[in-house]
Amino acid sequence: MDSIVVTGGNELHGEIPISGAKNTCLKLMTAAILSDQPVTLTNVPALSDIRTLTELLQSLGVEIAQLQNGHVMVLSAEQIASRRAEYEIVRKLRASFNVLGPLLAREGEAEVSLPGGCAIGARAVDLHLKAMETLGAEIELREGYVHASAPNGLKGAIIEFPLVSVGATENAMTAATLAKGTTVIRNAAREPDTVDLARCLSAMGAKIEGAGTSEIVIEGVDALHGCTHRVIADRIEMGTFMIAPAICGGEVELIGGRRDLVEAFAQKLEQAGVEIIETDRGLKVSRRNGKVRSVDVRTEPFPGFPTDLQAQMMALMCLADGTSVLEETIFENRFMHAPELIRMGAKIDVHGGTATVQGVETLKGAPVMATDLRASVSLILAGLAAEGETQVNRVYHLDRGYERLEEKLRAVGATIERMPGS
Numbered sequence: 001m002d003s004i005v006v007t008g009g010n011e012l013h014g015e016i017p018i019s020g021a022k023n024t025c026l027k028l029m030t031a032a033i034l035s036d037q038p039v040t041l042t043n044v045p046a047l048s049d050i051r052t053l054t055e056l057l058q059s060l061g062v063e064i065a066q067l068q069n070g071h072v073m074v075l076s077a078e079q080i081a082s083r084r085a086e087y088e089i090v091r092k093l094r095a096s097f098n099v100l101g102p103l104l105a106r107e108g109e110a111e112v113s114l115p116g117g118c119a120i121g122a123r124a125v126d127l128h129l130k131a132m133e134t135l136g137a138e139i140e141l142r143e144g145y146v147h148a149s150a151p152n153g154l155k156g157a158i159i160e161f162p163l164v165s166v167g168a169t170e171n172a173m174t175a176a177t178l179a180k181g182t183t184v185i186r187n188a189a190r191e192p193d194t195v196d197l198a199r200c201l202s203a204m205g206a207k208i209e210g211a212g213t214s215e216i217v218i219e220g221v222d223a224l225h226g227c228t229h230r231v232i233a234d235r236i237e238m239g240t241f242m243i244a245p246a247i248c249g250g251e252v253e254l255i256g257g258r259r260d261l262v263e264a265f266a267q268k269l270e271q272a273g274v275e276i277i278e279t280d281r282g283l284k285v286s287r288r289n290g291k292v293r294s295v296d297v298r299t300e301p302f303p304g305f306p307t308d309l310q311a312q313m314m315a316l317m318c319l320a321d322g323t324s325v326l327e328e329t330i331f332e333n334r335f336m337h338a339p340e341l342i343r344m345g346a347k348i349d350v351h352g353g354t355a356t357v358q359g360v361e362t363l364k365g366a367p368v369m370a371t372d373l374r375a376s377v378s379l380i381l382a383g384l385a386a387e388g389e390t391q392v393n394r395v396y397h398l399d400r401g402y403e404r405l406e407e408k409l410r411a412v413g414a415t416i417e418r419m420p421g422s
């Protein structure tokens, strides 16, 4: 298995291009199931998660052509050959559960494996299922699969979520595009991913209003057509690379970056003493001298501080002046990076969903292991600022969500190499 070796201590200067958003692109790909005409996505990130979903969609009969090194993808669901999403693929990638809404809406039937838990938490799908039932589907759970059917089509309804779920909002929204009548989704997720999905669905002929607010109204239509859609910038990749100059010192311009996608996070960085300037081409982030200041963080659904940036923020707080409290409210087990950071010399106490981080003068390189995507990248960031060499193992987690990570960081002056595994 490959590992990544980082030698810390370099200031970072230069530019990093921001790729298309993984979490958005995956949902956009599932939307292609809704139409018998081709959907063309541009600005697709070249990532293993995208390849996994490609495999799943192909198993359903979706033809997928990849152009420009995978950065343009044409998905043609002229005919759906299978309505069953197999466990072998769904277990690798939770976003694949989002084929449920489109399959059910287009075919009146779907069999989708339950995704199971994962390293960061139990991650139930009850809200997805409840939403499908509210739209008139019958749901049965058998042998680890969700069997959903709506032989006479889905019917518009009021879906009121008891808590904000990005995945369930998106499953409900895609399903409702082809339902008869009007669907109202209350307490909907407001994430930029959901807004971008709504934009793509609208370009396919769907009638959607209110995406980006907590009430989304969808007027069902008989059919959707093809479209061409550019995937929005990856706010989590951008946030990760905003931490890089903050933790190492220096100045990095994130090309294609947008502050509005990470406003709550940007405000916390500024409170910590990091400078952020909007430029014609993106965002310029710099820390010129001194340490960052400690800040407290509580993860929340958008527009709050994103859970997907909590691990990276923790790496930064390890070297801050003072003590910070990081509260994780979305996932019950998302502090696995803490013990690894402690191996590098960090002072962190975890109690339930709260981590207290006491800033230290220096981190020291060490061999470390990560169990999820954002935890892995937090160890890379810590390694960039640590004395000596840090070897991050289980790099396949990083390859799920960061395109050309080493190349992008090397271009701004980091010493980072991939070591092929045996």
Ligand SMILES: CC(=O)N[C@H]1[C@@H](OP(=O)(O)OP(=O)(O)OC[C@H]2O[C@@H](n3ccc(=O)[nH]c3=O)[C@H](O)[C@@H]2O)O[C@H](CO)[C@@H](O)[C@@H]1O
Binding pocket: 023, 094, 121, 122, 123, 124, 125, 126, 127, 128, 129, 163, 164, 165, 166, 167, 168, 191, 300, 301, 302, 306, 307, 308, 329, 330, 331
């Ligand atoms: C609100 C939020 O920040 N969602 C994050 C979540 O999206 P993802 O769509 O994976 O997760 P949800 O938004 O659905 O989950 C939010 C919360 O609701 C719970 N839940 C969800 C669905 C369900 O049927 N039942 C249920 O109880 C989850 O366990 C979790 O505690 O992970 C993604 C990958 O890290 C992030 O990009 C999203 O920002």
Ligand SMILES: C=C(OP(=O)(O)O)C(=O)O
Binding pocket: 023, 093, 094, 095, 118, 308, 373, 374, 401
């Ligand atoms: C946890 C993530 O992805 P997934 O929902 O696919 O596990 C993530 O993008 O940080």
